[in-house]
Amino acid sequence: MGPLISREHRDKVAAYLGSAGADVVVDGRGLTEQPGFFLGPSLVDNVIIDSPLYTDEIFGPVLSVVRVDTYDEAVRLSTTTRTAMARRCSPGTAARRGVSSTTWSAAW
Numbered sequence: 001m002g003p004l005i006s007r008e009h010r011d012k013v014a015a016y017l018g019s020a021g022a023d024v025v026v027d028g029r030g031l032t033e034q035p036g037f038f039l040g041p042s043l044v045d046n047v048i049i050d051s052p053l054y055t056d057e058i059f060g061p062v063l064s065v066v067r068v069d070t071y072d073e074a075v076r077l078s079t080t081t082r083t084a085m086a087r088r089c090s091p092g093t094a095a096r097r098g099v100s101s102t103t104w105s106a107a108w
Helices: 007-018 071-080
Strands: 023-026 041-043 063-064 085-091 101-105
Touching: 007 063
Parallel strands: 041 063
Antiparallel strands: 023 041, 085 101
């Protein structure tokens, strides 16, 4: 993964991690030894659906994980969002139902 386009954009993406209100499992902000405007891959778990980590298109190396209780809830979320670019559903209830899916969507 290479550097982001500018210092301002890197700082904007890093700010999402600083205000996550969720569990930052992998924090790429500490990987600063790279040249350019580098931000390491980051993983945020237990993101709530009204969080900017869910509602905004971040355009950086951040994976936000939203946990749901049912397959139907996962389907509802994947079909009602305005900005999500990709979603993956496979373990848990979905797997027990024999369902594994990837949803690609974009709103223009």
